[in-house]
Amino acid sequence: MKTQLKSLLISTVLLSTFISAGVNAQSKVPPIAKAPVATPDNAIMLTVFLKHDQSRPLSELRAQLAKQEFYKVFPPEGVEVVSWNITMGIGQVVVLRLPASRLSAVNLALENSAWGSYKTEFFPTYDFREIAQAEINKVRQPQ
Template identity: 55%
Template structure:
């Protein structure tokens, strides 16, 4: 990932006043499945959290952020309540911190 790329986690909270058929119909009417995410955005993960909704993490060029926002407004409003969180991949950081912790432990025991 370069400095002009960012990761964005989008929480799509289900509107629990509608049943599944109503939600799917609204998504179809808004061409959700073809329009989101917009071109140029990579889906890193897309999971369902029961009782919450869908959690989508995208990797995208920073200049595409406004496009993601517009597509959410165009296609998801009325079906989902949305929340956005800038995110990053913690796995390499965790691996580095684990190595550093191991090094400190070894230094103390020597």
């Protein structure tokens, strides 16, 4: 009986030591860093089509978006909205600029808060304005 009691006591002490070490290790975990910022070296652009569910009235869609906290989570931190337009007959077209590492955060934000009100489509994009302007300037310069 003494041997069993002694083994139980040793096991209890070891278990509490491991638990205590785990709690201390968890309390020393550094806080999550702020979301990365888009730079020319890490930025991507993403065009998101939020297609309205036309089988339901707008008031119902808005209520669902509010319930799912769409505007609270989209766009996620660290994601810049370049443009956000209504396209009649389609829904909303949102162009985002973000660090590539935030792509999964955008996806999760939409899956958790937009689905049900919108059908989503995604297209990687890039800003062509400067390239197009250079071509225009090249062909329109007086000879």
